[in-house]
Amino acid sequence: MMYTVIIPAAGQGRRMGCGHNKVFLEVDGIPVIRRTVEVFQAHTACSAIYLAAKEDEIGQLTTLLHDFPKVRGIIAGGSERQYSIYNVLKVIPKTDIVMVHDGARPFISHETLDALYESALNNRAAIAAVPAKDTVKVVVDGQVSSTPERSTLWLTQTPQAFTYDVLLTAYQRAEADGFLGTDDASLVERTGVIVHVAQGSYDNIKLTTPEDLYFAAALLKKRGI
Numbered sequence: 581m582m583y584t585v586i587i588p589a590a591g592q593g594r595r596m597g598c599g600h601n602k603v604f605l606e607v608d609g610i611p612v613i614r615r616t617v618e619v620f621q622a623h624t625a626c627s628a629i630y631l632a633a634k635e636d637e638i639g640q641l642t643t644l645l646h647d648f649p650k651v652r653g654i655i656a657g658g659s660e661r662q663y664s665i666y667n668v669l670k671v672i673p674k675t676d677i678v679m680v681h682d683g684a685r686p687f688i689s690h691e692t693l694d695a696l697y698e699s700a701l702n703n704r705a706a707i708a709a710v711p712a713k714d715t716v717k718v719v720v721d722g723q724v725s726s727t728p729e730r731s732t733l734w735l736t737q738t739p740q741a742f743t744y745d746v747l748l749t750a751y752q753r754a755e756a757d758g759f760l761g762t763d764d765a766s767l768v769e770r771t772g773v774i775v776h777v778a779q780g781s782y783d784n785i786k787l788t789t790p791e792d793l794y795f796a797a798a799l800l801k802k803r804g805i
């Protein structure tokens with residue numbers, strides 16, 4: 581059994597403030613998206629890599645990733661992360677497990693991929709996540725509305741892994757209902773499928789704002805890269 585990974589890389593990078601799609605930012609001389617794709621290229625259980633890209637960046641990505649043979653397709657994304665992923669999901673060949681992983685998360689490890697893949701095989705749906713370290717408040721109009729019990733709070737990451745049918749059904753249902761979620765698991769949860777949690781790593785950051793680039797440099801130093 582193998583898995584196919586869908587890597588959404590069709591964003592604007594607005595919060596990064598770099599004026600372009602942040603997946604092309606170089607971290608220690610290597611573009612973020614190459615670092616991310618490289619991990620899956622080297623992961624034995626990964627059989628195919630598909631990316632969602634902005635229409636006018638497909639050529640650039642094709643060139644940038646030309647030496648990764650597992651990259652089978654780079655598909656035009658959409659206006660939202662969910663639509664980008666769905667555009668790809670609709671065209672990939674049927675497979676056992678589909679993983680979805682943000683192109684902006686280059687520090688994913690094979691250890692997390694192994695754990696997630698195993699859980700998806702056993703449970704049909706699994707996500708990588710880490711326990712919240714800070715107290716989280718629900719804030720409405722600048723006022724605290726509630727403080728959820730921290731021991732129940734996990735910070736959701738990607739990859740998120742599902743059987744092909746579970747994920748496709750969830751996306752079809754979300755489209756039919758006009759539901760827009762911020763991760764793939766929220767679409768699956770609303771279909772009644774139980775999503776399991778695999779322990780992720782605090783290293784698996786999503787490069788979102790400029791401060792994240794400082795952490796990225798420190799992570800590379802920690803890994804001796």
Ligand SMILES: Nc1ccn([C@@H]2O[C@H](COP(=O)(O)OP(=O)(O)OP(=O)(O)O)[C@@H](O)[C@H]2O)c(=O)n1
Pocket residue numbers: 587588589590591592593594595596601602603632633657658659660661662664665682683684685786787788
């Ligand atoms: N319409 C979109 C939006 C996001 N993404 C991808 O989904 C991942 C997570 O999204 P995010 O971190 O929000 O990236 P951006 O949308 O680029 O960031 P911002 O919201 O700051 O513009 C990124 O790899 C991004 O390229 C995508 O493929 N299609």
Ligand SMILES: C[C@](O)(CO)[C@H](O)COP(=O)(O)O
Pocket residue numbers: 661682735736737738762763764786
């Ligand atoms: C999917 C995700 O990475 C889980 O934390 C996150 O929801 C993506 O959010 P974004 O605003 O699209 O980066």
